Amino acid sequence: MTLHGQVALVTGAGRGIGKAIAMKLASEGVNVGLVARTAADLNAVAAQLKEAYGVRTHTVAADISNRREVEQAVQQTTEALGPIDILINNAGAAKFGTVLDMDPADWEQILRVNVLGTYYVTRAVLPDMVRRNTGSIVNVSSTAGQRGAATTSAYSAAKFGVIGFSESLMQEVRKHNIRVTTLTPSTVNTEMATTLGLKIGPQDRMLQPEDVADLVWSILNLPQRVFVNQAGIWTTNPA
Template sequence: MQSLKGKTALITGASRGIGKAAARALAKEGVHLGLIATSQKSLQEIIEELSDADISFASAGVDISKEEEVQQAVKQLEDELGAFDIIINNAGIGTKGDFLDISTEEWEKVFQVNVMGTVHITKAALPGMMKKNKGDIINISSMSGLKGTKGSSAYSASKFAVLGLSESLMQEVRHYNIRVSALTPSLVETDLTRGDGERNPDKFMQAEDLAEYMVSQLKLEQRTFIKTAAMWGTNPF
């Protein structure tokens, strides 16, 4: 297993949920953090929480659906931290409803964040990673990206797209020793899903579980990687 200490990571959706848990877990490993979320204030809160860690921080409040904003933000973070060794494309939104009830505007917003946001972040940070000739990209998809369900057509379609993007990108950049992985977790107890039906939240997968897994995956020797991983709650119902 390789050490992560001294590496740099770019995390989107870093102010809550899976992104926040990933920031906490990587900080414990000594990874310098570039954090992106829509709210700069919320990012400052996580930075203050982790201030005792012996690492450097940089952050940017940005709408990842807007390419120009992303390019400027990533350049700013790279100026402060250097080119990234790790990219975690976590930021995402969802919408529910029958197919005919989901507006075109809602469809476009889901795709602009979940798919194009991943594209914008990766396009901005990948060149620096390629120059290093090594790195890791982890894209957070969903079980909804493997199996469509009633009432989730827009979200599911966007997460299927993330898997297709991850597969194709992996084939392109593996020659630069860059590992591209996609995670497809089942329901995770986060702000996005909390209160979703009558259930015991303590029995569902937690954001910290995904963060722990990502750290373990990143520690694998560079010669190997896990292309996709489906994580399920053991007995949630």
């Protein structure tokens, strides 16, 4: 199976893990639709992909927690690049704080982006995959979606939600030849980890976004009859 010439949609592609996945896919000849809220980031990534790899790209600035924006983004991407073969539900948001300290508006927003956003994008992309009887979906959860911790209630509730959604989706669509994988990375060296205060040692001892991208590429390249249900990714070299 070759993925060359296929079409991927990557959410949260403006920086961090999403950007690294978009770069990896493009380096292998996959045409990539890029979604995030900041158009300038997306345009910079798209220019890099075109320049380095000559693939086709399409950018849409959209908030994945807004269903109308998501539906328009998926429609525009499909019109520009063709039906989506690979969906990378990577965009996510995180904020830490105790249950009592955290502003309820922030708590709700973390749920909206991670859970509803993943659901909205999937729901918009899925009909074409079912009709074509093919597709791969990778949903990015976290180790925080497997274990709760003090101050992570919103993020853990959201990322547990992503795993529950993803597992149910997987059971629904595997009969349509659609593969659904949930990733549960530990801390990765990105802006999100900086903001959350998770960079506690030398950065070269952390997982890098490119490591996650390499794992995604390996998973996508398994024979079509097989898929990884859930994959954790850790570093052997913790600080």
